[in-house]
Amino acid sequence: MHRPPGFPAGRPCAIDGSRSAGGSGLAEDAESIEPKRRRFRLAAVLPLAGALAIAAVVAFVAYRAVFELSLSGTRANASHRLDLYAASFEREIGKYASYPYVMALDGSILALLANPTDSLLRYRADSYLEALNDRIGTLDVFLLDKTGRVIASSNWNKWDSFVGRDLSYRPYYQNAGVGRVTRFYGIGTTNRQPGYFLATAISRGNDTLGIGVVKVSLEQLERSWASAESPAILSDEHGVVVLSSVPAWKYGTLVALDEKARREIAEAQQYNDRPLAPIGLSTLRQLDDGTRIVRLPGAAGSDSSFSTEGLFLAESRAMPETPWTLTVFTDLSEMDDLARLWAALAGLGSLLCLGLLAVYRQRRRHLREILAARAALQRAHDHLESQVADRTAALSSANERLREEVEERERAERTLRDAQSGLVQASKLASLGQLSAGIAHELNQPLAALVTLSGNAVRFLERGEFDTVRGNLERVRPLVERMGNLTGELKSFARKSSGEPQRVGLRKLIDDVLFLLNHRLTRGGVAVTIDIDGGDIELWCDANRFEQVLLNLIGNAVDAMEGQDDQRIHLSARLEGDFARIDIRDSGPGLPPERLAHMFEPFFTTKAPGVGLGLGLTISAGIIRDFGGELVASNAEGGGAVFSMTIPIGAGEAT
Structure with missing residues (x-):
């Protein structure tokens, strides 16, 4: 820790002279922080709450002013509309009064x-x-x-x-x-x-x-009311709606009926047991005896040309010669929306004015703080410049070391990939070395036959026995083709793989490998059986590398059965979803249970010393993993070892 000059080591320094050693000053600071926080929050909340309260009062006053101003004109129009409805009712009834x-x-x-x-x-x-x-x-x-x-x-x-x-x-x-x-x-x-x-x-x-x-x-009158611009109802002395421009309100009530009213209606059998439920009208404000502001419910299924839900001005009038009341409703939604708009604008305007005032005051305070802080900022800037320079140098050095480590890691990875590729190629060449004796035997037989047939052809040609010469030459051709196939398979197997997967038939791969191992299989009397679902399965893999896996596994099976009277290898393949499962089972002694867990470890082998390096299964398992599959080893129930592989059958889809 950096200590200012003049302060001895081991003694705490008093910053302002009021706090001394022992940590008591820190405790006092901690105790004073919380009250300061509360005062700060209170100072921030109170102005905001005051501004919102002022805006709410302004908005309320604006709403009432605009609403009352619009209401006076609306009441005049509503009274005239009530006159028209009353006249239409009296005209309709007056036709039949005489x-x-x-x-x-x-x-x-x-x-x-x-x-x-x-x-x-x-x-x-x-x-x-x-x-x-x-x-x-x-x-x-x-x-x-x-x-x-x-x-x-x-x-x-x-x-x-x-x-x-x-x-x-x-x-x-x-x-x-x-x-x-x-x-x-x-x-x-x-x-x-x-x-x-x-x-x-x-x-x-x-x-x-x-x-x-x-x-x-009164259906004609109801239809004319339904097409009018405002809802209208005619209610009886009990408040039951007997005529309505909104069908859903008919036979509803303006208020809940008491027992006396229900008894009188029942005695007169006036409405034939209709439920007479309230329509949901609620009075918000009484203006005078016949005028009030109400809220109407929505009428479900109403086919009227106007909305029946919201704020309405209700103008009522008692009909002459009857105890009935005619009520016409005028929609106040637009007027209410206009008043709300003006209220919102007034509230926002007041908030804007208060905000501008607050910004002005805040700006003046900030200017003073900026001037005071500019000098401190310059001092801090100079100090930071020196720290940045020091840290930049340290970071540059660390970055250079990191770059060198990355390059070293990339070189190590390239070396590892090259070693792995060389190891795979060496394993293939080692397999070819093991096959060399059989390959020499396979080539010597047709070569000896070629020598004999060619010598006989010369003698028969001198004698003029052309038919015999033709027969010898025809026997030469299959021998040459056999030698060509063998050398072609060896060349194909020995070449370095491209590593690119492609579609390839499993049966051809098995036949090619068995062709290379033909001498070993024939010499040992090994019987090979092949069982593939559907006759063949297309795999998604590198054919050259997969042939090496088959060669290793089948060669290991031949080695495991060496010296036995009954030597059998069974190759089976079947589809399991998007994968093919390939099993190679032999009739040998099987795998020791204590060694199953180590079968695919590098340099682990069950063969005699000097016979193998223990890399064949490790390389095979790595090749299968590269294909997106898996290679496992187990013992069969009837005896012998089983090596099972799962290989994808397509690039993301089944064939």
């Missing part, structure tokens, strides 16, 4: 009310009501007696005829009066068809004779 009075003008109706048991009068009244219903286009027109029972109806001759039914439970019967039309909406108890009922009392003087009722369909 027809209950018209019924009292017909003589057949009055006559039937005076004598309700007369069948002829009933027929005339039914026919009149049927004709009236067809003419005015209503759903049904029917007549009730004073007890509330239907005595004549426009559908008298249909399966769903009202004649004879007691409708005294219906509110339009209970509330009917002279000189006024009672209105009621409900679902028919006979044909389950919803409709709008208009009823009035038919009287003579002050005596009520019966009730005339007209049932009107």
